[in-house]
Amino acid sequence: MDSYPDDKSLVAACVAGDRRAQEVFYRRYAPTALVVCRRYSPDREEAMALLNGGMMKVFEKLATFRWEGSLEGWVKRLVFRSTIDQFRGQPRRPTLEVADWDQPTEASATHSLYADDLCRIIDMLPETSKEVFWLFAVEGFNHAEIAERLQFSEGNSRWHLNKARQILREKLQSDAFKINRYAG
Structure with missing residues (x-):
């Protein structure tokens, strides 16, 4: 069991530079953030690299979290944006424009x-x-x-x-x- 009973104390310790707190934070939020990364890369190693890049962004911006919503949602959003940014530098795939094809499928x-x-x-x-x-x-x-x-x-x-x-x-x-x- 970690010594950070709630997210606010954990975030405060992370912002203060406590490495143990940062490890606890990573272990607490990395699994849900990894789900975001796995959507964009079925390769586990690449997904882990995307996760680590995203979590670095999270730690850089952790002091700016305003507690107006879910911390987990905020982490997932930052990891998503970081992942998208990493793919932006790659050449665009050709796409085809076809309107009005949003048909329902059998569930x-x-x-x-x-x-x-x-x-x-x-x-x-x-x-x-x-x-x-x-x-x-x-x-x-x-x-x-x-x-x-x-x-x-x-x-x-x-x-x-x-x-x-x-x-x-x-x-x-x-x-x-x-x-x-x-x-x-």
């Missing part, structure tokens, strides 16, 4: 799968479509927010979401995923 196919199976399938998506899918379906962003974050149009965001849904639907309907591997 019942996913009910028989477990979370790790879904993550494995989602990791198979093309990078931009995977990113849009996660932001929309998991994080709850709308197309305008996604377009602003990823610096392309709302129509492009809708197209990538539809493409991700199509690929997921095809994979979920394939024979490999029809049988639940955990069933007796």
Whole structure:
């Protein structure tokens, strides 16, 4: 058990430069921040590098946290922004603009799968479509927010979401995923 009973005392110790407190903070918030990084890199080593870069930003800005919301949410947001910044320097992938393709898909196919199976399938998506899918379906962003974050149009965001849904639907309907591997 750590000697920091609440987040405020832990943050105060981290800001004061207490290395033990910084380790406790890292161990407390790194697992949830790693989930953000794994969305952008299925490779564990690269995801860990993204996490460490993001956590460095968190420690740099920790003194500016205003306690107006969740500390965990703030950490995840900073790690997300740091991750996006690291990918911004890379060449842009070509994208196709198609409007009005945001069609609903059948949700019942996913009910028989477990979370790790879904993550494995989602990791198979093309990078931009995977990113849009996660932001929309998991994080709850709308197309305008996604377009602003990823610096392309709302129509492009809708197209990538539809493409991700199509690929997921095809994979979920394939024979490999029809049988639940955990069933007796």
